[in-house]
Amino acid sequence: MSTPSSPIPDTPLDDRITAAGTATRPLYWSVRRELWENRSIYIAPLIAATLVPLGLLISRFCPVNPGSTASAADPVKQPAALPTPSSFAVSLLFLTAFIVGVFYCLDALHSERSDRSILFWKSLPVSDLTTVLSKASIPLAVLPALTFVLILATQLVVMLMRSIALLADGPSAATVSTQLPLLHMSLALLYGLTVMALWHAPIYGWLLLVSGWARRAAFLWAVLPPVAIIVVEKIAFNTSYVGSLLHSRLLGGVARAFAATPPSGAPFDPLTAQLTPGRFLATPGLWLGLGCAGLFLFAAVRLRRQGRPI
Amino acid sequence: MPCIDARGLRKAYGTTVALDGVDLNIEEGRILGLIGPNGAGKTTAMNAILGLIPYQGALKVLGRDPWTERDRLMRDVCFIADVAVLPRWLRVSQALDYVAGVHPRFRRAKAEGFLAKTTIRETSRIRELSKGMVTQLHLALIMAVDAKLLVLDEPTLGLDILYRKQFYDVLLNDYFDHSRTIVVTTHQVEEIQDVLTDLMFINLGRIVLGCSMEEFQSRYLEVMVNPERLPAARSLQPMHEREVFGRSILLYDRADRQQLTALGDVRTPSIADLFVAVMGHQAGQEGAAR
Numbered sequence: 001m002s003t004p005s006s007p008i009p010d011t012p013l014d015d016r017i018t019a020a021g022t023a024t025r026p027l028y029w030s031v032r033r034e035l036w037e038n039r040s041i042y043i044a045p046l047i048a049a050t051l052v053p054l055g056l057l058i059s060r061f062c063p064v065n066p067g068s069t070a071s072a073a074d075p076v077k078q079p080a081a082l083p084t085p086s087s088f089a090v091s092l093l094f095l096t097a098f099i100v101g102v103f104y105c106l107d108a109l110h111s112e113r114s115d116r117s118i119l120f121w122k123s124l125p126v127s128d129l130t131t132v133l134s135k136a137s138i139p140l141a142v143l144p145a146l147t148f149v150l151i152l153a154t155q156l157v158v159m160l161m162r163s164i165a166l167l168a169d170g171p172s173a174a175t176v177s178t179q180l181p182l183l184h185m186s187l188a189l190l191y192g193l194t195v196m197a198l199w200h201a202p203i204y205g206w207l208l209l210v211s212g213w214a215r216r217a218a219f220l221w222a223v224l225p226p227v228a229i230i231v232v233e234k235i236a237f238n239t240s241y242v243g244s245l246l247h248s249r250l251l252g253g254v255a256r257a258f259a260a261t262p263p264s265g266a267p268f269d270p271l272t273a274q275l276t277p278g279r280f281l282a283t284p285g286l287w288l289g290l291g292c293a294g295l296f297l298f299a300a301v302r303l304r305r306q307g308r309p310i
Numbered sequence: 311m312p313c314i315d316a317r318g319l320r321k322a323y324g325t326t327v328a329l330d331g332v333d334l335n336i337e338e339g340r341i342l343g344l345i346g347p348n349g350a351g352k353t354t355a356m357n358a359i360l361g362l363i364p365y366q367g368a369l370k371v372l373g374r375d376p377w378t379e380r381d382r383l384m385r386d387v388c389f390i391a392d393v394a395v396l397p398r399w400l401r402v403s404q405a406l407d408y409v410a411g412v413h414p415r416f417r418r419a420k421a422e423g424f425l426a427k428t429t430i431r432e433t434s435r436i437r438e439l440s441k442g443m444v445t446q447l448h449l450a451l452i453m454a455v456d457a458k459l460l461v462l463d464e465p466t467l468g469l470d471i472l473y474r475k476q477f478y479d480v481l482l483n484d485y486f487d488h489s490r491t492i493v494v495t496t497h498q499v500e501e502i503q504d505v506l507t508d509l510m511f512i513n514l515g516r517i518v519l520g521c522s523m524e525e526f527q528s529r530y531l532e533v534m535v536n537p538e539r540l541p542a543a544r545s546l547q548p549m550h551e552r553e554v555f556g557r558s559i560l561l562y563d564r565a566d567r568q569q570l571t572a573l574g575d576v577r578t579p580s581i582a583d584l585f586v587a588v589m590g591h592q593a594g595q596e597g598a599a600r
Contacts, residue, residue, distance in 0.1 A: 025411050025412060026411070026412045028411070029407070029408050029411030029412050030412070032407075032408075032411075033404075033408055036399070036400065036401075036404050037397070037399055037400075112397070115397060115398065116391075116395045117395055117396065117397035118395075119362075119391040119395040120391075120395040120396055120397065120448075122360075122361075122362060122380070122384075123360075123384060123388060123389050123390075123391070124384055124408075124409065124412050124413055125381050125382065125383075125384040125385040125412060125413055125414070126381060126384075126412050127380075127381035128380075128381075130381075305380075306363075306364075308362070308363075309395075
């Protein structure tokens with residue numbers, strides 16, 4: 001029914017123009033459009049990334065107790081319980097990216113309906129699939145990529161600061177720079193970010209679906225149904241399967257992807273943990289989650305097609 | 311191939327029937343005015359044509375099914391919806407970048423040329439522009455697209471007279487070239503009377519009148535009748551009668567012009583007068599049916 005019986009006769013020139021137009025540009029420009037509208041996508045992680053070097057700088061010039069700068073400069077001598085600046089930066093930026101992603105998704109398909117701009121976006125030759133994919137790519141690709149760059153940059157800045165501090169204090173900076181395995185760290189970081197994106201994909205998919213469906217209070221619609229199910233399950237059967245399922249969905253990805261689970265309380269550090277991609281890929285929860293994410297996104301595309309100003 | 315071809319187009323929201331079996335056939339190169347009271351189904355018809363809502367019945371726009379092929383259709387169709395829908399956070403330069411990035415038929419230089427004639431700066435955000443400027447911007451974006459069909463739903467709503475006049479002047483002088491088709495709905499009927507090539511009245515989801523402007527001008531006549539001739543004038547079965555400054559004005563459909571000239575001053579009615587007459591006529595018929 002979708003095939004027109006008599007399509008418009010396109011000239012060869014038209015074909016060339018449109019062929020160039022359909023390939024990648026609508027998706028690329030739609031992602032850029034998201035960054036124009038939601039500047040928090042890069043501003044919040046940027047601010048978070050400056051906090052660690054800033055903290056180090058303050059600790060250098062306003063030491064609480066003598067000798068603290070020296071111990072911070074040498075991660076080997078640091079007590080195990082205290083997070084290293086690098087692992088702290090990693091946790092901070094992972095958390096920031098997750099929070100930004102959650103709030104971005106809740107708003108993504110809602111604001112265009114509430115400000116009526118959906119009528120403008122729909123007047124352009126961009127399919128609903130492209131639009132939803134561009135929005136899903138923010139938490140699944142853009143934020144992880146940004147986090148990767150920012151963490152590396154933070155590590156380099158911290159390393160530089162330590163080198164300068166060591167130079168000022170006396171010993172050669174060479175000992176520090178050789179201790180930082182940049183390649184292994186980049187790989188582990190890339191792996192960790194991919195794991196988190198894949199593991200959290202159904203969460204982002206669900207949030208996008210709710211934002212495309214709810215007329216108002218998208219946050220409540222996203223959060224209250226799972227909470228209600230947990231409460232009913234607890235009262236009716238005195239079990240908490242749904243609760244543990246959601247808990248594992250939120251926090252369980254890391255435990256499956258890295259062998260050395262960090263001691264409770266200590267933040268995750270890709271520098272020290274051992275990668276177990278085989279175990280992660282063999283987790284049924286990963287594939288079930290990705291299946292759910294696909295279903296949620298498919299439903300969001302269908303809803304976008306019906307999308308009207310609210 | 312007709313530009314828009316609808317057969318038995320129907321759309322219901324719950325129990326409310328917004329479109330009740332509409333047949334439309336709009337050829338290329340026409341400027342159609344779709345006119346009707348609030349809630350008549352104008353916007354629903356537009357939304358169906360633009361692929362924004364599902365519908366029942368057969369509908370082809372430029373040979374395509376709008377509901378299943380909206381994104382492909384939008385390469386050849388432009389529209390301005392009833393009120394300013396440009397997002398307030400967008401910058402003018404970003405609007406140009408985005409449309410140029412996704413629309414294969416957009417000519418950026420042309421849009422910039424239009425904007426150069428206005429006071430709009432490319433660095434401004436849309437929230438900083440006045441309502442008239444936002445409409446100018448939207449018009450500049452749309453006129454730089456080499457589209458086959460342009461749909462305007464109350465495009466000048468809320469604009470002052472200067473902007474409204476300029477809107478249609480620009481549209482006619484710089485855009486319309488007889489290979490494009492324009493469909494426009496508006497309540498400001500007088501403004502588009504000289505612009506249209508075709509006229510269509512819609513009420514309660516049905517087309518109640520459809521004719522070309524040539525037909526309109528030859529078919530409908532209005533006579534300002536002197537009081538003593540009124541009984542004779544009424545015997546010719548006018549569609550509508552109204553009084554202005556104590557003199558009766560009678561509107562006729564397919565009457566003999568010479569016969570009417572004997573009764574008083576004969577002239578072509580305005581679209582607004584015909585609209586009132588047709589709607590009143592219809593209401594009367596429905597009342598009689600009940």
